[in-house]
Amino acid sequence: xxxxxxxxxxxxxxxxxxxxxxxxxxxxxxxxxxxxxxxxxxxxxxxxxxxxxxxxxxxxxxxxxxxxxxxxxxxxxxxxxxxxxxxxxxxxxxxxxxxxxxxxxxxxxxxxxxxxxxxxxxxxxxxxxxxxxxxxxxxxxxxxxxxxxxxxxxxxxxxxxxxxxxxxxxxxxxxxxxxxxxxxxxxxxxxxxxxxxxxxxxxxxxxxxxxxxxxxxxxxxxxxxxxxxxxxxxxxxxxxxxxxxxxxxxxxxxxxxxxxxxxxxxxxxxxxxxxxxxxxxxxxxxxxxxxxxxxxxxxxxxxxxxxxxxxxxxxxxxxxxxxxxxxxxxxxxxxxxxxx
Ligand code: ISE
Numbered sequence: 001x002x003x004x005x006x007x008x009x010x011x012x013x014x015x016x017x018x019x020x021x022x023x024x025x026x027x028x029x030x031x032x033x034x035x036x037x038x039x040x041x042x043x044x045x046x047x048x049x050x051x052x053x054x055x056x057x058x059x060x061x062x063x064x065x066x067x068x069x070x071x072x073x074x075x076x077x078x079x080x081x082x083x084x085x086x087x088x089x090x091x092x093x094x095x096x097x098x099x100x101x102x103x104x105x106x107x108x109x110x111x112x113x114x115x116x117x118x119x120x121x122x123x124x125x126x127x128x129x130x131x132x133x134x135x136x137x138x139x140x141x142x143x144x145x146x147x148x149x150x151x152x153x154x155x156x157x158x159x160x161x162x163x164x165x166x167x168x169x170x171x172x173x174x175x176x177x178x179x180x181x182x183x184x185x186x187x188x189x190x191x192x193x194x195x196x197x198x199x200x201x202x203x204x205x206x207x208x209x210x211x212x213x214x215x216x217x218x219x220x221x222x223x224x225x226x227x228x229x230x231x232x233x234x235x236x237x238x239x240x241x242x243x244x245x246x247x248x249x250x251x252x253x254x255x256x257x258x259x260x261x262x263x264x265x266x267x268x269x270x271x272x273x274x275x276x277x278x279x280x281x282x283x284x285x286x287x288x289x290x291x292x293x294x295x296x297x298x299x300x301x302x303x304x305x306x307x308x309x310x311x312x313x314x315x316x317x318x319x320x321x322x323x324x325x326x327x328x329x330x331x332x333x334x335x336x337x338x339x340x
Contacts (some may be wrong), residue, residue, distance in 0.1 A: 003289050006032035006064035008055045008079060009071030010044045013093055016270055017068055020281055022046045028285045034058045035071075055079055060086060066288040069093060077102040084109040084117055089288035091281070093121040094173055096301025100309060103302035104326065110298050111329045115291070119284050120304075122177040122296040126283065127276035129247050133236065134182050136245040143241025145183050148220040150175040151235035153228040155267065157204070164205045167224045168192065168315060169308035172210060176307040177300060179212055179220040182238065187220075187303065189213035189322045190310040201227035210311060213320070231265035232272050299332035 007018055007030055014035070021030050034052035035041035042051045052058040055075070059067055059082045066089040069079050077097045083090035084106070096118070097103050110118055124130050137145055152175050157166070176187060191211040198206050206227050212220035237246035250272070252263040266272035280295065287294045306323045314321040 002027055002029040003285050004029055004031045004063055004065045005068055005288075006030075006034070006052075006058045006061065006066075007068045007070065008034050008058060009069060009093075010035040010037070010041050011070065011072065014068075014070035015044050016277070017070060017093075017281070018044060018046065020278060021068070024278055025281055025285065027289070028281075032058045032061055032064050056082055059083055059088065064088070066090065073098060077105065080106050080118065081109055084113055087113060087115075087117065087291075089117050089119075089284075089291060089293050091119050091121065091284050091288075091293075092301070094177075094301070095170065095304060095308065096120045096298065097305060098169070100302070100305055103298070103305045107298045107302055107329065107332070111331050114331070116293045116297060116331060118298045118301070119287070119293040120296040120298070120301040121280065122174065122181075122300065122304075123273050123276040123280045124174055124178045125181055125276075125296060126279040127273060128279075130178065130182070130236075130276075133238065133245055133247055137182055137238055137240070138184070142238075142243035142245060144216075145218055145238050145240050147218060147239040148179050148183060149235075149237045149239070150179060150220060150222045151233065152222060152224050153231075153233040154226040154269075155229055155231050156200075157226045159202070162204070162226070164203070165312060167204075167206065167208045167226055168210075168311040171224050171226060172208075172222060172311055173304040173308055175210075175220070175222040175224075176212060177296065177304055178236070179214070179222075180300070180303060181296075182236075183214060183216065183218055183220075185214040185216050185218060186325065187212050187307050187310075187323055188215050189320045190307060190314045191320050192311055192314040194315070198225070198227055200229055208315070210314075212307070232268045233265055234272060297332050299328060 030046050032050045033041045033045040034055050045051050068091045070093045193209040207225040210222040310321040310323050
């Protein structure tokens with residue numbers, strides 16, 4: 001039997017997930033779609049799917065068993081709380097919400113429901129290369145992780161839509177989440193340095209150099225470039241006590257011609273993480289079919305929101321901005337190192 005899913009938000013990522021859920025994956029059916037732009041929702045809705053003007057109506061529709069939210073900005077909080085109110089599993093694209101207060105409300109609602117329902121879209125955790133890297137770190141053959149170097153380069157970002165805060169509250173959250181997950185650690189403080197400004201980004205402040213302080217004492221440096229022009233380049237290397245573990249380069253055809261020997265790099269995140277997104281949804285479908293959620297949780301969404309807020313403060317202050325988390329609920333795993 002197929003899981004009957006409603007999709008809220010039919011922009012670029014929403015359309016990509018509808019394609020994935022209808023053409024790539026099995027055991028799932030998109031039965032409802034909604035968007036503030038109803039005409040766009042109607043245009044991209046799969047044959048037979050109901051189109052809703054109101055996201056609340058979609059969430060409450062009896063035919064919808066689980067929800068995928070790909071909408072933009074402030075609507076997230078209300079939509080998530082509505083899903084939790086009716087007890088339906090929900091996949092929420094990152095960022096989970098845009099304020100600490102909203103993240104705490106989502107955590108509280110899920111804890112009250114007493115079952116995990118929320119999965120947040122940190123797709124890197126589902127990629128085979130990242131999983132192998134984590135297995136090496138967890139295996140402890142290299143000793144304790146001391147530093148993680150993360151490189152996050154976008155060729156360009158959508159003009160007008162991507163604003164100057166977004167390197168820190170939209171792009172950085174992936175590196176922050178993967179660092180927490182790879183090192184099994186929490187972020188306790190953030191520093192941001194602004195190197196010489198690239199002329200390629202127009203009005204945007206680009207690039208950023210971020211330093212994440214982890215509870216264990218490990219340090220994570222992140223390069224965020226969003227106008228690097230050449231392609232979408234993601235690198236990661238963990239320095240441990242007795243060795244180094246790094247992500248491999250993606251396999252690509254080796255082309256040899258008059259310009260030399262070269263291998264193509266993915267153009268954007270949809271191409272770079274295509275398998276990760278597919279696997280992320282395979283696991284979401286399996287859990288949602290059981291009426292629950294696994295993978296990145298509301299706690300992880302909360303941690304990302306705190307990191308983004310601290311990074312924005314750090315960019316303004318030039319100093320180290322501390323993060324203080326509430327006590328981790330048992331529902332979201334073992335109490336964190338930061339538990340009060
Ligand atoms: C975008 O929203 C993503 O999630 C991509 O993974 C990231 O590389 C990009 O910078 C974000 O804007």
